[in-house]
Amino acid sequence: MSKKPLIPPSPSAEAYRADEDQGEVFTGNDPLALFLDWFDLARKKEPNDANAMALATVDPDGAPNVRMVLLKDIDAGGLTFFTNLESAKGSELAVRPKAALCFHWKSIRRQVRFRGPVEPVDAAEADAYFATRARDAQIGAWASTQSRPMEGRFALEKEVAKQAARFGLGKVPRPPHWSGFRLSPVEIEFWVNRPFRLHDRLQFRRAGEGWKALKLYP
Ligand SMILES: Cc1cc2nc3c(=O)[nH]c(=O)nc-3n(C[C@H](O)[C@H](O)[C@H](O)COP(=O)(O)O)c2cc1C
DSSP states (O other): OOOOOOOOOOOOHHHHHHSOOOOOOOOSSOHHHHHHHHHHHHHHHOSSOTTEEEEEEEOTTSOEEEEEEEOOEEETTEEEEEEETTSHHHHHHHHSOEEEEEEEETTTTEEEEEEEEEEEOOHHHHHHHHHHSOHHHHHHHHHOOTTSOOSOHHHHHHHHHHHHHHHTTSOOOOOTTEEEEEEOOSEEEEEEOOGGGOOEEEEEEEETTEEEEEEEOO
């Protein structure tokens, strides 16, 4: 007998009425400042990884691909994350340097989406971030041929031991195949849960040096 997955039913009217109505949470007209405001709240409320975001890319056949990465920097220039350049995402971005990012903070029931072109960060920036990683994570970046088939966990552990022995007590340099990307947003959308699925959405589109704000139907 097949077991049905325990997918929650659509909320009842009572459940919707009990939903917290967060009211007006779209403050100001600067999307970066608004994101930082929301992120600050998410950092306090999320049990872990408030900086985790889904990164969507497109493969050479035009098929989308998505996975989580960690936001490591954000400023007017864009959002930065780090990865293995020879991974699926690295190869996809090398061919089609455009992407989308999506944060979903369950604890505060908010979502933020970004779309835009992506550029590699420069070597100095990648070196500076790599230097802040724990030594074992630095060794891991050398040991893992990310996204390629692995015989088993033992193969990875053997490679970790080999790389650890290679560097001994010395500094672990950044591998040439490991660096970062920065997405410069041309579109940013803020979404907040409201009762009865009548959510609020605010989209910003690049307009010259500034942004044009648009409310969207939920
Ligand atoms: C919360 C979370 C954060 C992650 N952060 C990163 C990251 O910053 N960089 C990275 O390369 N992979 C990260 N990963 C692993 C990726 O989701 C993915 O498994 C890996 O990068 C291979 O993706 P690809 O084959 O599409 O290139 C993270 C996974 C999770 C669940």
